[in-house]
Amino acid sequence: MKNSGYIFFVCLITSLFGFSQTEHPEIDSFIQKAIKSGTKNQDSALHFSKKAYDIAKKTKDTFLIGSAGYYYSFYLISVDKITEAQSLLRFNFDNQDKLTDALKGNTHYNQAAIFDIGEQFDKALEYYLYSVDFYKTAKNKKGLARSYLQIGVIYEKLNKIELADYFFDASLKVSGNTNKKHEVDSSSRGMTSAEKTAESLKMLKELEKGGNDKLKSIVLYNLGQSLMGEKRYLEAINYFKRSLEIKKNLSFSTNVDKTYFLLGQCYYNINNAENAILNLNQAKKENKKRTQLAQIEHFLSKSYESKQDYKKALLHSKNHKIISDSIAEFKQNERIAEITAKFENQKQANKIIRLEQENQKNELEIYKQENLRWRWSVFALVASLIAVWLGRRFIQSQERVKEVELEKKHIAKKVEEIAVILNNKSKVYLKELKYIKSDGNYLEFVTDEKRIIDRNKIKVILEQLPPNFVKVHRSYIINKNYVSAVNRSNVILQTNIDIPLSRTFKKNLA
Incomplete structure (x- = not known):
């Protein structure tokens, strides 16, 4: 004492x-x-x-x-x-x-x-x-x-x-x-950062002379953090693994969850998504801190995104949002929207590719059949029959074109049915939205059933809307599907809603 x-x-x-x-x-x-x-x-x-x-x-x-x-x-x-x-x-x-x-x-x-x-x-x-x-x-x-x-x-x-x-x-x-x-x-x-890391290595060398493995595991962990700060990720991975091995032998659980989490970050930073996900999931299993769990979900989302697995990336991004237990910040909402858009675009792109492949196949088949019938047209005895047959094929191809057009309209209709998620977490279906009015930093979304106020910018929301939404005034966006009449200074929406029309944006109604 x-x-x-x-x-x-x-x-x-x-x-x-x-x-x-x-x-x-x-x-x-x-x-x-x-x-x-x-x-x-x-x-x-x-x-x-x-x-x-x-x-x-x-x-x-x-x-x-x-x-x-x-x-x-x-x-x-x-x-x-x-x-x-x-x-x-x-x-x-x-x-x-x-x-x-x-x-x-x-x-x-x-x-x-x-x-x-x-x-x-x-x-x-x-x-x-x-x-x-x-x-x-x-x-x-x-x-x-x-x-x-x-x-x-x-x-x-x-x-x-x-x-x-x-x-x-x-x-x-x-x-x-x-x-x-x-x-x-x-x-x-x-001392520079690199020199201080060298001094830490000296400290580790001193500890390796003694038998305090618990303290050694802590120094290895801290050294891994230091190397992460210098972006020496492969070396950091080595020291984190050594720390985990000692702690496992000692049944010493302090910071085990965070060590796996930092390992996951290191692997993510060297573009090794598989090992990043493996260690992040282990960190999630060991984790006892709610705040760290949110960070784990965040990096799991980024790791799956780097693998282009947008479905799982979206799932973990949503988990991160829920765990945070607070009003989502704009960047976080933007990220979820981005992943959602990628996932939805990927699905729609696959569907369009399938439709294009079917059209190409049908067009090739039509070409082969017409070419075959053309050869038979030299035979005068069957000329009338060939003419009838070709006419029928022409009608069928026209019907097919109509079917493709209908499918395109159906896809466009589905786009209109997509809901926009506002910053205040409200949902507005685009097919029900008549117009949007801007008032400073706030927007008013108007349907037949309700009016929703959200903190947002008219320029930002316009970029998220399909082509049937156009700007007709610096403070108004309208849904062209609801336009019943247009005069010199107003657009009239169903039913009898007057929206001011400025000359600058009149061309958007063309």
Whole structure:
């Protein structure tokens, strides 16, 4: 316990900059009082943090209990009440799914501090590295800076100066204080990304001398992430696989789901869709985080799209939209619409190709028959019979042409029956839509039965409509199928609906 004063001092200084509100005014008030008094009077800090924790317990809200418990455990650690602090942290570990990434980082940081005070440095490093991962996800620079600092302190105690200096540099860079100098001299100032990866490899080499496989699996995972950032995907794949192999042997499940997810991304980025899908599906099976599940579905959609399997791409894109559980953003709607259009176009293209093949076959057959009958026409005795026969064939070919025209009209009718999906998720069938009116950033879609208001632009919606929808005024689009009359300044739709007509767009009615 000889280092407890030093560890607590560093924890205390950094914690003063890491306060995050719980959105509960009374709890936040006591936590702020604890932080304010903590630099001078630990008993007062302990008193106020316990008050906050007691109020949180009464709410029965897991997040509030976890947040207040983190601060209370921090001040318990400062007065060597480790058993009580450990009990509070255990609650957070048991309920991680309901905590934010920042709070998970704080929880792992306090657990690391307990191991650090007890001079169990391997375990302390393990939990500080866990906190780094969560702080990165939460984009919590202050948490990252203090975790990097504590990792550097441990390596300095172990006389591993190069590793210590690497993490001191990382702490300074994240905190925005890269102009400051640490008390340990460093030859690594201003390292490039590639040089920092090399330093990480040195750290791995150090770990391979010992027997801490759990910590090694974490470093391999972090190294894979670093290489991904440099777009060295094949090397990243190798380190992720090594990390998974060690974790499997140890039955160590932390970040296994995310590792498979990152493997899937790597394979996707090197255009290996099959392995991308294999690893993403494994990530989906292992996954415990709803947010990550949405990301998995997103990359599954992109992977299937790269294979031109638009049906499955559409399915996973829709799953991603549902899991997100929020109003779809425009880009996401645009993506689903794009995949849907590709899938529908693919089906329609196949149908048109079949029709064209049938027409070609029929035309070839007609040509052969007519050519054969032409040869027989030299025989005068059967001239009249041949004339009748040719006439019949001509009539049949004309009927076939009519059938093809009808099929084309049928296809056009199906296009009209397609519904347009609006940004507000409303559905409007094109055959029922009479006109669209623009008012600023909003459009009004008018049918006989209803009027729907949607946030959209007239130019954008016009590009999504079939040819029977035309612009007749800067603020109006009409369905030509409903036009009953046109005069100099108006278009009259069924029944007696006057739409203004400008000279600029009059040619669209031709």
